[in-house]
Amino acid sequence: MKSEVRSFIASARSIVVKIGSSALTDLREGLDTGRLDQLADALEARMRAGTDVIVVSSGAVSAGIAPLGLKKRPTDLATKQAAASVGQLALAHAWGTSFARFGRTVGQVLLTADDISNRAHHANAQRTLDRLRSLHAVAVVNENDTVATNEIRFGDNDRLAALVAHLAGADALVLLSDVDGLYDGDPRRVLAGRPPAKPVPEVAGPEDLDGVIAGAGGALGTGGMASKLAAARLAADSGVPVLLAAAADADRALSDASVGTAFAARAERLSARKFWVRHAAETSGRLMLDDGAVQAVSRRRSLLSAGIVATSGHYFDGDVVELVDKRGVIHARGVSSYGADDVATMLGHSTSQLPAELRRPVVHADDLVLVH
Structure with a gap:
């Protein structure tokens, strides 16, 4: 029997869907338009079912690596920004082309941390997202890596997605990446004499996270389980339930929410102003x-x-x-x-x-x- 939180996410009238770099890009080949099209198919199916969808898309820096002839993700700020300037163009074009198959228009929204922490900018971003939604365009949000500095970054797009979910008044947040859910340890490591890591299907509150160990990101992205867990807790604490699942399971994640780990939201949703004070400012x-x-x-x-x-x-x-x-x-x-x-x-x-x-x-x- 499906849990209450999964049923709520499956029937939510408005959602934010964050898609990780590893689901869209390859270190050698760059942007994988085939995988992006598969994700757009799943997103379109959810929208045709009557749900408003905002996409938070990682992958700008990763999409710029191959075209610039780089061998790995850059670590210095100037090269990251250069890669982002190339990758953002490719990423926006790919999303626009993919959704054009369904007659949908895409609007790119690039944000910096200052756009969320500054109250006036925060309100402007909110109005932009609301207007795109009212015009039936698909908002594709990304951090503006071409101008963001280390001092004013969100840190990763998982946190950005959680902030956007509250900013847009979304009913639920779906985090899609290369992991199929939360585990109580690293599922890739098998240590002698220790049982393998076990999946955590649902998180009702902080007590369900006792003993859970979360790691850092991989070669393409800046996130990792630690950032996803932090983002899920941020959103859930603010009244937005979260589903953490693999991008490969996007069809099920966006239809019946039967995969991954579901995080229940706190009973009372914070007002926009109090959310800004606690998490954004x-x-x-x-x-x-x-x-x-x-x-x-x-x-x-x-x-x-x-x-x-x-x-x-x-x-x-x-x-x-x-x-x-x-x-x-x-x-x-x-x-x-x-x-x-x-x-x-x-x-x-x-x-x-x-x-x-x-x-x-x-x-x-x-x-x-x-x-x-």
Whole structure:
């Protein structure tokens, strides 16, 4: 009998589907249009069944390796960006050509981490995706590797896909790569005297991940099981269920969700603003709290100036800051109502001791999210 989470993913009215580099490219031959067409077939079948689909496609850097005569995935930033500039063109053309078989138009959406962390850019990206969907075009999203630097990267397209799923208000996220699901160890390694790694069919909560060991990525991609697990937990924690499956099983993953590992979502979905504060926004500063303020924040109450013992960083009103205890442990993130200079003058003062213009909470409860 199919589980509730798999049934939900199978019938979801809007999904984000992330496709890994290894499912689309080959180190020697470059972009594999045959495999891409097979994936487009499966995506088209799901769309014809009535589901809105956004594609997050890896493979830009990998698709540029062979045409540039490179022997392996580049490690220096300039060569990565050069490969991406070649590969993005090929990748966009291949998706456009493949979906044209069904009379569908493709729109390419290139994002950097700054487009998600910056609130205004975040809203612009959201509007673009919504409008493409309303015009019945297929949005194909990728990280803009031609301009992204190591300091402002998402890190991998698994995380990007999780952020896009929430950004677009998707009902579910499907991660397709060269692995057929989550295991409690590395299924490729068989050690003498130890049982082989066992698949984990469903993850209802953090307790189901006890003892699970996740590894890094392969030759073509930057992800790996660790990044997929992190992305799945990020999406599920924010209210979006996730299916992790092999690209070779795309037909079943996108039809009845009967393969791979399913991650159940938390019962309550975060608002777009709170999701941005917790997962997307860059923090600009840090507020150290006394024990009483930590307890109040942990109960989701507004942070008042009397409970702040120290401030650090250069932030302005409207920036996101970390709320930490005296040991430096992060308990929450929130939007500061004041800049760093003002907060420095307010430390430890009760509201009644402050001038009228500084009597608002430093972080209002509506702008505060706990970090678990």
